[in-house]
Amino acid sequence: MKSDNKYESKILEDDIDKLSKNLYLESPDLWIDFTDKINDNKFDEMILFFASKYNFLSIIKHAITNELIDVNLPSKNKSYPTISQHLISVAQQNNSAEIYNYLKSLTDNEDSLNYKKTDDKTKNDNIDNANKDTSISYYPKFICKNCKTNIFDTGFSESEKIIYTYSPEENSVKETSRARMNKISCSNCNTPLENVTLEILESLCSIQNCSKCFTNLTIGGITDKVKMIFDDKINKFIPQSTTYHCSNCDNIINENQKNFFGL
Ligand SMILES: [Zn+2]
Ligand SMILES: [Zn+2]
Structure with missing residues (x-):
């Protein structure tokens, strides 16, 4: 492995070792995939995804x-224009501040080559807004049972059947x-995902849909269900709290949805 000096390459080796252990605990299949890639010196989006997640x-x-990778290439995850944007988002969600700052500084340098650099205040405002957005906005989630990643982050694929004739x-x-x-697979570990279609995944992206049965609310x-408690003093039931549920499947409406609908 090429690196500038011995000290750096020792840190790198140690970090790869630690990340490898983390992945082994997440999923042995994933770990095999990871080990193969590292042995081939293949640092692709998947490897960097986990490096961002675990802050290496x-x-x-x-x-x-x-x-070894061009992070300005399009991400395999369609939600992000580039690999870099994907990794920045992963770093942000996992509080990997060093990685977030490093990748941000790269994209800022890149921007300054292409455009006139915006002043620092606007830049900071952008970071603040980005932080705020992820904390309050709705983020769809569908966890792959095998590798335990959110496929909206790691990506998913749908297979097509193409028939050719001479x-x-x-x-x-x-x-x-x-x-x-209509067969969806996790792009991270290639496991086929059962009972899910592209339509269901698309509907999950909308805050208006029930997270369990996907009905548009x-x-x-x-x-609405009002829990009543019995008040001994007045000898009557009085309302204590209200919860909101999907009328179709009775699944409780989450906080993001409550805020969105102003409930
Ligand atoms: Zn998976
Ligand atoms: Zn429902």
């Missing part, structure tokens, strides 16, 4: 400074039909 700056720096006119194979298979309706 040396791994991120190693991959970027030795140009075309004598063109003297080659031609695509004759293409159909969605503005169409299916909600039910």
